[in-house]
Amino acid sequence: MNDQTIPPAAERAAALQGLGSSRKRVEDARFTQGKGNYVDDIKLPGMLFGDFARSSHGHARIKSINKEAALAVPGVIAVLTAEDLKPLNLHYMPTLAGDVQAVLADEKVLFQNQEIAFVVAEDRYAAADGVELIEVEYEELPALVDPFKAMDDDAPLLREDIKDKMDGAHGPRKHYNHIFYWEEGDKEGTDKALAESDVVVEELITYPRCHPSPIETCGCVASMDKINGKLTIWGTFQAPHAVRTVASLITNIAEHNIRIVSPDIGGGFGNKVGVYPGYICAAVASIVTGVPVKWIEDKIENLTATAFARDYHMTGKIGATKDGKITALSCNVLADHGAFDACADPTQFPAGFFSICTGSYDIPVAHCGVDGVYTNKAPGGVAYRCSFRVTEAAYMIERMIDILARKMDMDPAELRMKNFIKKEQFPYTSALGWEYDSGDYHTAMEKAMETVGYKALRAEQVENRAAFARGETRALMGVGVAFFTEIVGAGPVKNCDILGLGMFDSCEIRIHPTGSAIARVGTISQGQGHATTFPQILASEIGLPAEDITVEEGDTDTAPYGLGTYGSRTTPVAGAAAAMAGRKIRAKAQMIAAYLLEVHDGDLEWDVDRFQVKGNPEKFKTMKELAFAAYSQAIPGIEPGLEAVSYYDPPNMTYPFGAYICVVDVDVDTGVVDVRRFYALDDCGTRINPMIIEGQVHGGLTEALAIAMGQEISYDAMGNVKGGSLMDYYLPTAVETPVWETDHTVTPSPHHPIGAKGVGESPNVGGVPAFSNAVNDAFAHLGLTHTQMPHDHWRVWQTAQRLGVTG
């Protein structure tokens, strides 16, 4: 059988569609045909529907709740309030941040649209009618909206439930509205270095409250099987195993009697990491009624009551020598966490990985401190398409670098080049303690500048400014440069956990006798294309074609334990687990091959899809042959079958980076910003599927555009949420979205089995400062230091007006 001509290795490798192949997304066949299976597609016999009555006030005492009229609506089965949950001790639930959150408002409401009552009905229409008829009598209280007033002596007390608990989950609390103070770095050394610097700039950089707003809202179907005592919850969960463990801990249902299933998910972007009252209420309602209960949010509920992102007020201070070498960085952050601390961060990092804020620069000394406070706003603080608080950090440092460049009258790209960590410094330990795994920043920046013709753009800008001064144009050109370094792939179990669960991830592979396979992973795709890319990793590791490998994830009864998909952790952690499991398969296959070829296993070498005898490539066994042998032959000393499991605890994070350049034209009369050009160079290490990377970058840049140009969840002085529907909340369409130019360099991670770093969130992290820097740059010659996001028409016009260039 080995007498045919063996196809060349490259040909065999291409046929596998492994690493580097732009194979088409296998999941798209069902999505493009409308055959996806989302939570709201799940319909079970006898299923009921739950809907929330919500607070109309930002801060108020609940004097009474009358459910009689709601209960009288035909089809309404039950109405749950905090009083009903108290006997079960479920009126509060633990948050991922060590706080508790009211499941249903207990005596007072702390943000508008907070959950007050859960109406359970035969269908969603009756439930909505019931919600309308829940009568709540309020005594209004003064709302705390401005986080800078949260710790005033006379600030309203928000959290009566913990007012005497001055020892918080992350150390002592300074005030009844204070949550934590967290710091990193050398404060004294930083202050000293800043004092001795030739140049120092300081600025308050606000990253406004926004919301991930996935197309599909959050929801679940809870079904308690009273016969076998098993609770199954299908839901929009980015971390199904963590949800199972948390559900077991708070309900006291044994973990083997809980099954969590994440079906197809229509986008997550961090919004689906947390645990929401709807999940608890649906589960309780199912336990009480004995039938399945579905809860699905509408878009307004999603935008106003589930986890927001950002809301960081960052005062950056950066010092430099007179020739532009950065000497020190300090950053003090006021973090608005809303009414409950429901941030989704690894337990030991209440401000996430914000201490990556030294960015891509070799800064000798730095310090950052973060105060978290309560306000009368929705809880959350999730990482909206970024690793934990990394986009905030990147935005702060990338704005500060531009501000420093302006102050020193230096080109912002030149200032960056001057301060980049050099290639030979990697692995590089930052002043705030992170060990950057690999990078080649100068090469990336130079490639970006050369591709866009950076010098010519600056020359054109000089012309544009002169023409503007002469009154020949009303548009100002801005060039935004951003160079980001991310920290993704949480993370090493030694310091990364969520509620005590180590942030490893896992892969389990079974090779079938005929040489196809199923792989199960502890993650869950929300659109990232896992069913396409995991098989590519495995194809390169085990030599079976990607198309013959099925991926399954999201069902806790079948998938190995993992911490889910967010923070660009899937490729760095579960991708590594897949590679390691593949290597275990290969190791066993090698033993089988040695037996079949009657040689010592050390005399074999791996060649794309087979083991061959060293020096005699005509003598080989393909992986497909070895798979069959594993199930068909009695091989001494080797168990039948061909399976492997790997639980991968990463030794370090990965540090993707990139150089983005944005060119805008700002109409000073209307405030309209036209993005003329956007170039994004990403280095995510080894590239698994270039087409999927490009798609991820396109999506992330579009979200970055949305954040920089318009997304904001704001509140009026009474705590009424403004912009809580898609009429106001800025989701750009294809019309508003510019053409994206993508590019790459490849600097593999030295510690990851295949050198990959993760990419899904890079464009959000790098895109936001690139847009913002471009808008700020358009006005820089007029004396502008910094203007806050979002750069919507009104704010941009206001900036132009302040600078005296409006008509």
Add this chain to the structure above:
Amino acid sequence: MIPGSFDYHRPASLDAAISLLASLGEEARVVAGGHSLIPMMKLRMAVPEHLIDLQDIDDLKGIAINAGTITIGAMTTQAELIASAELESACPIIKETALLIADPQVRNVGTIGGNVANGDPGNDMPALMQALDAQYVLQGSGGSREVSARDFYEAAYFTAIEDGEILTAVRFATPAAGHGYAYFKQKRKIGDYATAAAAVILTIDGGTCSSASIALTNVGDTPLFAQAAGEALIGSSLDQGAVAAAVEAAKAITDPVADGRGPAGFRTHIAGVMVGRAIACAAERAN
């Protein structure tokens, strides 16, 4: 986002619709494309007990251009307005405006009648109808009457339409050949209502502006016919001074609310910019 309970009626003739409206009384609402009413019902800001859907009434559909008059049936969709080559040639500003309404999906269902009759100051067609000096044909059990678009709007969602009446058509004189026109709208994104928008229709005779009419969208609780602004242009060569006077006259009648698009002062400013740019564009198109 689920409306309250209501009964749905789908009459096949205008007479049937009018008699249904008469018999069901004030708890009944007529629905055309539904793109204003149904979202309000989903938010339970409108809770009609009866919906009378006009989509099966063929008499309410179509575009007729004859004898210097253009008549458009109320149930003609925005997409049909856009697709009509005849209408584009006779009165191109209709297409220009319709293309700035929401998105293709909405325009496939949204109608001109619903757009003008609902009284939502954010809708684009009412100001355009004022600029065109259109008449609205209203029919009730007592017969038919016409009301000028410039007199129709009383306040947000309050119009001259009486209980029991249905707006069946809009009618206006075909603009003079060679007229200049422009509808300029600033919005935050596709699907948004205007921060401010302006419709301008003018004619130029030997370098002098011989007629001009200007109307504004979404900068007051009704569409605003800017009579003084138009008059500021007539007789001028559309010189800088005349345009500036028109812009100021238009700004003077605005009274926008502060919202997510910006504070009132900004929206008034944008109304002025839109008027100025629309005049410039219309002047360029006129011949």
